[in-house]
Amino acid sequence: MPVSGVKVTKDRTAAVVSAIQELARTRVLVGISEDTAVRKDGGPSNALIGAWMEHGTQHVPARPSLVPGVSAVQPQIIAGLQNAGKAALDGNSARADQIMNGVGLLARNSVVERINSNIPPPLAPSTVARRSVGYGRRRRVSKKRGISIAALAREEIALGEHGAAGGVIALINSGQFRAAFTWVLKKS
16 A cells, blocks of 8 residues: 555565675685695695784884785775765675676775885895895896895995896785785675
8 A cells, every 4th residue: 555645666676685784794804824834845735824914023124014905995985885885785795796897806806906106125235135135136236246145236226226236026026916816795
């Protein structure tokens, strides 16, 4: 029976309730998944390296990328979550999932951008000297000049060659750590 002259032509209540319930069970997780944690070089897992870089160790200073990377896009994340909520209120759970995936991609890309920004503090000269990028050239030049590889690396750092310490970006050696960051939608 119509109330106040309102006639229901299509009842979408069940679709709306279902979409809202599904959205409420969905979380966007950004970080290093189990699938991307293993390194090709057999070294420590990307997840372990991520914890070391985020919090530092006794011998390695913290160079956080995950939390600051996600925080940098927090306003856009909030707007995306609001849009996902609107899609759910329209009963469109597929669109809500699509928006949530976009939020995950946005956060992941911000983390990668942070890694690419050469997070301070600069690498120690000894670390720069050990890095495989340019190591052979450094060895030849240091022999020719009669100085140590570490001394050559210190000179390159002082000169600011390539915009970073000897062209080396702190959190990028092989690129495996950076490539390990991803996002997933987890339904509870």
